[in-house]
C-alpha cells in the first residue's frame with residue numbers, strides 16, 4: 001500500500017517535472033530568498049562592490065555583497081542608503097558567511113532625513129545600535145517595527161529628538177534591561193516627584209542618597225514620558241516644548257544603558273551634540 005502511494009507520487013513528480021521543465025529551469029536561476037528589509041550599514045568593498053548589512057523581517061540581520069554597487073551606473077540606485085526600507089533578493093552560500101545580494105527595490109524612502117546632516121546623524125545612531133544589538137539571523141518583529149517607526153518619524157517630523165528618545169527607551173525595554181522607574185535599586189526608597197540618577201556603569205536608577213559621583217539625573221518629567229512611551233504610539237505624540245528636557249534625559253539614560261549592555265561606547269552618540 002505504502003509502496004503504491006510512493007510510486008504514484010514519483011510518477012506525479014516525473015510528469016509534473018516534464019510538463020513544467022522550462023518553469024523549473026527559470027526557478028533555478030532565480031534568487032533563493034526574498035525578504036522585506038531595513039539597510040543598516042554599507043561599506044565599500046574592493047573597487048566596485050559594497051558590503052551591506054541588512055535587517056530582514058524574515059531573515060534577521062544578514063551581511064551580504066552587492067556586486068557593482070559602487071559603479072556610477074548600478075542597479076541599486078538609492079536602495080542601499082542607511083535605514084532605507086527595501087525588498088531584497090539574495091542567495092545564500094553554505095560555505096560563506098556573506099550572502100550574495102541580487103536585487104533590491106525601494107519600498108519606502110527616507111530621502112529627506114538621509115540627505116540632511118543633522119537628521120542623518122539621528123538615523124546613524126539608530127543604525128549603529130541596531131547593528132550592535134541584533135544577533136545575526138535572528139528575526140525580531142518588534143525591533144523591525146521599532147526601527148521603521150523611528151526612521152519614519154525622523155523623516156516625517158524632520159526632527160530626531162523625540163524619535164530617538166522613543167527608540168532608545170524601547171530598545172532598552174525590548175532588550176529586558178529597563179530598570180524600575182519608581183524606586184531606588186539600592187535602598188528601595190520611592191522616587192515620587194524627586195529626581196532619580198543613573199550612569200553607564202550599572203543598570204539601575206538610584207535615589208539622591210545612594211547616587212554615586214558622576215551620575216546624571218532622570219527627573220520625574222522624564223520618567224512620566226517613559227510611561228507615555230510605553231503606552232502611546234510615537235506617531236500620535238507631538239514634540240511639545242514642555243517635554244523637551246524629559247525627552248533629552250530619557251534618551252541619554254537609554255543610550256547609557258545600551259552602552260552598559262554592549263560594554264562599549266556608541267561611536268555616533270557624541271555626533272548628536274554637534275547637530
Ligand SMILES: [Zn+2]
Nearest residue numbers: 184187207210
Ligand atoms: Zn537609595
